[in-house]
Amino acid sequence: MNYTITCPYCFGKMQDDEVCFRSEKVNIGEYADLPDGYDDAADYVDRCAPSDEKDRIMRELSDWYFFAETEYDDYHTYDGKNMEESLGYFEYWKRFGTTTEVEFGNDTIGIKPYMRRIIDPSVPAHKRFIRNRHSDRADSVYIEDEDGMAVQIELTDGTICSRRVCKYCHNPLPEDYGKFPTKFITIIGTTGAGKTVYLTQLLNNITEYSAKIGLSAFINSSSVMEFIKNNRVAAGVPLPNSTPSNSFQQPLVYQIKNSDKGLAETVVLYDVAGELFSPQNKILLKKFEPLLKQSDGFIILIKPSQFGAFLGDKDKPSTVIDSIHNTISGRNKSEKPIAVCISQVDTQEVQMVLEQNEPELREQLVQDVVPILDNKGFSKPLFNATEYNPIARNLNKFLMANDMELSKKLYDDYSLYNFFGFTSLGCEVELGENENGEQYTYPAINPNPKRIEEPMFWMFYEFGYIDSNEKVYIPGETEVCCPECGSTDISEIPEEDRIIREKVGLFKTEEFYVDLRCNNCSYEWDSEEEIEEGE
Amino acid sequence: MKVEMIPSDPKQIAINLTHKMGSRFLKWDSTPGLNAILIQFPYGEDVIARVPEVCSLLEDYGLPEGGFQSLNEGKGIWGRYVPYEEYQKDKGCELNGEACTYLVVGCKVDKITGDVQIYTPTEQAMMKPYCSISYEMSIQTRRHTVMTGFGPFKKEVDSGFYEVSFPSQALEGYMDGSIAYQLGGIEVPITGEMLKQKTIYVESEDMPIFVSNNKGLTLK
Numbered sequence: 001m002n003y004t005i006t007c008p009y010c011f012g013k014m015q016d017d018e019v020c021f022r023s024e025k026v027n028i029g030e031y032a033d034l035p036d037g038y039d040d041a042a043d044y045v046d047r048c049a050p051s052d053e054k055d056r057i058m059r060e061l062s063d064w065y066f067f068a069e070t071e072y073d074d075y076h077t078y079d080g081k082n083m084e085e086s087l088g089y090f091e092y093w094k095r096f097g098t099t100t101e102v103e104f105g106n107d108t109i110g111i112k113p114y115m116r117r118i119i120d121p122s123v124p125a126h127k128r129f130i131r132n133r134h135s136d137r138a139d140s141v142y143i144e145d146e147d148g149m150a151v152q153i154e155l156t157d158g159t160i161c162s163r164r165v166c167k168y169c170h171n172p173l174p175e176d177y178g179k180f181p182t183k184f185i186t187i188i189g190t191t192g193a194g195k196t197v198y199l200t201q202l203l204n205n206i207t208e209y210s211a212k213i214g215l216s217a218f219i220n221s222s223s224v225m226e227f228i229k230n231n232r233v234a235a236g237v238p239l240p241n242s243t244p245s246n247s248f249q250q251p252l253v254y255q256i257k258n259s260d261k262g263l264a265e266t267v268v269l270y271d272v273a274g275e276l277f278s279p280q281n282k283i284l285l286k287k288f289e290p291l292l293k294q295s296d297g298f299i300i301l302i303k304p305s306q307f308g309a310f311l312g313d314k315d316k317p318s319t320v321i322d323s324i325h326n327t328i329s330g331r332n333k334s335e336k337p338i339a340v341c342i343s344q345v346d347t348q349e350v351q352m353v354l355e356q357n358e359p360e361l362r363e364q365l366v367q368d369v370v371p372i373l374d375n376k377g378f379s380k381p382l383f384n385a386t387e388y389n390p391i392a393r394n395l396n397k398f399l400m401a402n403d404m405e406l407s408k409k410l411y412d413d414y415s416l417y418n419f420f421g422f423t424s425l426g427c428e429v430e431l432g433e434n435e436n437g438e439q440y441t442y443p444a445i446n447p448n449p450k451r452i453e454e455p456m457f458w459m460f461y462e463f464g465y466i467d468s469n470e471k472v473y474i475p476g477e478t479e480v481c482c483p484e485c486g487s488t489d490i491s492e493i494p495e496e497d498r499i500i501r502e503k504v505g506l507f508k509t510e511e512f513y514v515d516l517r518c519n520n521c522s523y524e525w526d527s528e529e530e531i532e533e534g535e
Numbered sequence: 536m537k538v539e540m541i542p543s544d545p546k547q548i549a550i551n552l553t554h555k556m557g558s559r560f561l562k563w564d565s566t567p568g569l570n571a572i573l574i575q576f577p578y579g580e581d582v583i584a585r586v587p588e589v590c591s592l593l594e595d596y597g598l599p600e601g602g603f604q605s606l607n608e609g610k611g612i613w614g615r616y617v618p619y620e621e622y623q624k625d626k627g628c629e630l631n632g633e634a635c636t637y638l639v640v641g642c643k644v645d646k647i648t649g650d651v652q653i654y655t656p657t658e659q660a661m662m663k664p665y666c667s668i669s670y671e672m673s674i675q676t677r678r679h680t681v682m683t684g685f686g687p688f689k690k691e692v693d694s695g696f697y698e699v700s701f702p703s704q705a706l707e708g709y710m711d712g713s714i715a716y717q718l719g720g721i722e723v724p725i726t727g728e729m730l731k732q733k734t735i736y737v738e739s740e741d742m743p744i745f746v747s748n749n750k751g752l753t754l755k
Contacts, residue, residue: 235545346661366551366661426551427659445545445657448564 003149005178007166008251008268010087011294014167016178017142017150022116022163025155027067033060041065066129069115089114089170095287096248101172102226118170119161121153131156149179174221174253182266183463184251184294185456188320189301190274194343196240198301198424199271200231201449202456203252209453210256212371213466214381215263221253233425233447238432238440245273246284248291256465258381263465270295277323285323292327297337297459300324304342304350318406325413337416337462339455340406342395346423346450357401361394365421369454372469383461383468388454389488392473395419411476418458418475422451470519480527482518489519500524537650538593540586543657549641551662554630561637562627564662568619569641572653575603575613575631575708578751582638582665583656589614590653598644598651603631603708609727611635611710616642632708633670634752640664669751672714675700676742696736697743706730713752716743 003016031041034057038044041061048054071090093099101114119126121141130141131154142150143160152162164173189195202209203224210217219225227250231240243249252269276285302317317340325334344350345365354362370387371379396419400407410417426448429441460466470489473479480490493515500512514524549571551564565571574589576582592606593614599606603613617628630637641654656664679698680691699716712724718739725745729735737743747754 346659348660351660362661363553366553423661426662443545445543445548445550445659446566448548448551448659448662450661 003178005166005173006182006294007169007171007173008177008182008184008253009171009248010092010166010169011290012166012168017140018122018167019150019164019173020118020120020167020170021153021161022113022165022172023067023119023155023159024116024161024163025067025157025159026069026111026116027064028069028111031061031064033057063129067117069111070117071115087169089118089165092169092171093248097246100247100250101223113163113172114170116163118165119153119155120167122167129155131158147179149176151175172222174223176220176255177253177266180255180264180266182268183296184268184270184291185297185299185459186270186272186291186295187299187301188272188274188277188324189343190303190306190320191242191245193274193301193303193306194424195271195273195301196231196243197233198343198422198452199252199269200228200233200240201424201447202452203254203269204228204233205449205453206254209456212369212379212453213383213457213460214260214371214379215256215258215460215465218255218257219253220255223250224252224254226250227252233443235427235443235446238434238442239429243271243273245275245281248288256460258465261381265463265465274301274320277320279319285327289327292324295328295336297339297462298324299339299341299455299459301341301343303344304347316405317403318409321406321409321413325409329413333413333415335415337418337459338410338414339418339420339458340399340410341420341422341455344423344425345421346426358394358398361391361398361421364391364394365423366450369451369457381466383457383466383472385468385470385472386489388458389470389473391421392419392475395421396473396475407475416462418473420451420455420458422449422454424449424452426450480516482521482523483525484523485518485521487518487520490516491519493517493524536594536597537648538590539650539652540590540655541652543655544641545657547641547643547654548657549639549654550657550659550664552637552639552664552666554637554666554668559629560625560627561630561639561666562625563622563639563664564626565619565622566641570619570644571617571622572598572640572642573603573615573617573628574606574638574640575611576636576638577611577710577713578635578667578669578749580636582636583658585612586638586640586653586656588612593651598649605708609711611708613708630668632706633668634706634713634749635708636665636667636751638665667751669753670706671753671755672702672706672747673755674702674714674745676745678742679736694736695740696738699735699737699743699745701730701733701735703733710749713749714745714747714754716745718743722746 004013005016006013034041034044038047099114121127121130132141133143133154134140141153143152143154145151152160154160165171166173187195187199206217206219249271253266255264255266257264270291272288275281276288300320306317328334328336351362370384372382372384374380399419425443428444430444431439432442433439461468461472479488481488482490498513498515500514501509502512504510513526516527517524547566547569549563549565549569553562576585589612592612596604596606598616599614600616603615606612606614613631638656640656643652676697676699679694679696681694682689683692684690709727709730711726714725715722718741745754
């Protein structure tokens, strides 16, 4: 069975039986079997006279050094490799300065993961180290899992290697990655917008949140575990530092499943600094272009101080929106869903403004997202539009009043966008000082995030993973409201049922034409008559 | 049983007390495993400042389980103990009455001595441990008449009273005097017992004017 894998780093495509592996076998230190009288391998090569014995030792040395920790993945100096096709690990990371890959958990032999030798089963010079366990398939050395995906190779000494890497850039592929369709979602926000805290809180509670929409979530990527471990969010614990704007953060991979629907998907999240989109960072932005073009959706985090209503108008959100659009769509409207989120809605400034101008919105934003339950008490795979729509309307109203430029840009450049408000902390932040006199901020109490999962739920709805319990509000679209009860839960009456005959006298009936029905109060009317504009 | 207030613990939090208009349910966010006490106060009070007073009242009355219990003989403070297991079902509990302010506090109960320690409640910018619930009440006042006479001579005559009708839904936790009527320069408080009667009669030539002494209670 063949699986097509899209690398979450370089986005190169490959089959599962084309991946490479990082060797589990690592030779550390110096080759131990040199004859006496020589200081090291170089000394032996220089001083030892040619002989059959020397040839044998040289071959052993070469094999030993093949598995030594290395800063180079220059295996393509061996025969058979298309050098134009391969970027190589260090070449890839040079663009971003340095790698952000770390080893998760106990590193039993004390070397970085990217120092392990790359083994490429397509290269004859590597193949001699690999055992072929398939007597019937001389051309394949891959070991498949129960789903038929090539996931391992076995070295001739019996060592099993299962650290799959991309065949182009040699970056790690998480376990099971490539087995299911993949969606790439980029999270963008300026420094201080709260991307890292948002992602930590989201991923830390991903199973609970996914269960709210009837999905199971699985994290099988070490980068996610490492990310959560290194960016703890808890009472009294210093909040994570700002993410450097020029580095490419490790993709955060998890899976979602819905057995009832036969749905299984891989979601890859990227943490990208909003500063990249400033006009002075055009060159840096170019490096992230492949990511932006490959992304299936965007979540934009805007901190309250970026709105004129709160503190000032520096770092305009509309600049980010503009840049994304120029990169991914040029002059056309982008079809990719974009969730525009006001983060940190629990800060004093936001609360004061909302209390004065949008008290209803303020109340809505402190509530948890509520799942829709079936008669057994399990969550249905539905986006709760009934609850979300009033929030979206109020946020749209608020943004139209406080950042018309942003609203207009979104309306002109994107066909699929919506607004969200949340708090990743849900508590106040206090200032502390460590023993070095450095100041830091920490949550005053156990964080209590609110509505951080809603943008993701909406994204899943737009991707088709889940349905919605009513029509989801679309900013900029004129809403049809029921003239009787004001509900926006409206459906069209089938053609054959649109003529209603009513008895108006003993012998007289009149015909009425109706084409819309309110699902809330069952009122029916003709849409050609005066229709109220929805907010 | 001893009841004392202890400093707040950032990891033992009951907060974000909210009430949806029209519902009879109070919801809050709680650290898993944390028991809580829900306290009802007169509307608009500085409830956090009154927690020490509640501690003394609870020592006298005990921990009210299963429902709200008046802690100060109808003077507006009611309390209810909500163990975590009970909270967990619906993430809250039913309220007592409206036109008042509720406060939720986390607590721990010593299983052996029964002593209670109440965590000092904490406020965060967006989420508070208290919420005020206002209430609109409609009071119908009409001149009361009676029928006198027999047969064809029956007629309706003024009884000399005004008939006052209160809403059929009882206002639990009502504090005597929250509503009063003014007549001839005198203000007569309406008690909870009078409200429960649903209908009272006021002997007067002039119509009694009803006023609210509770900022959370609006008369319409």
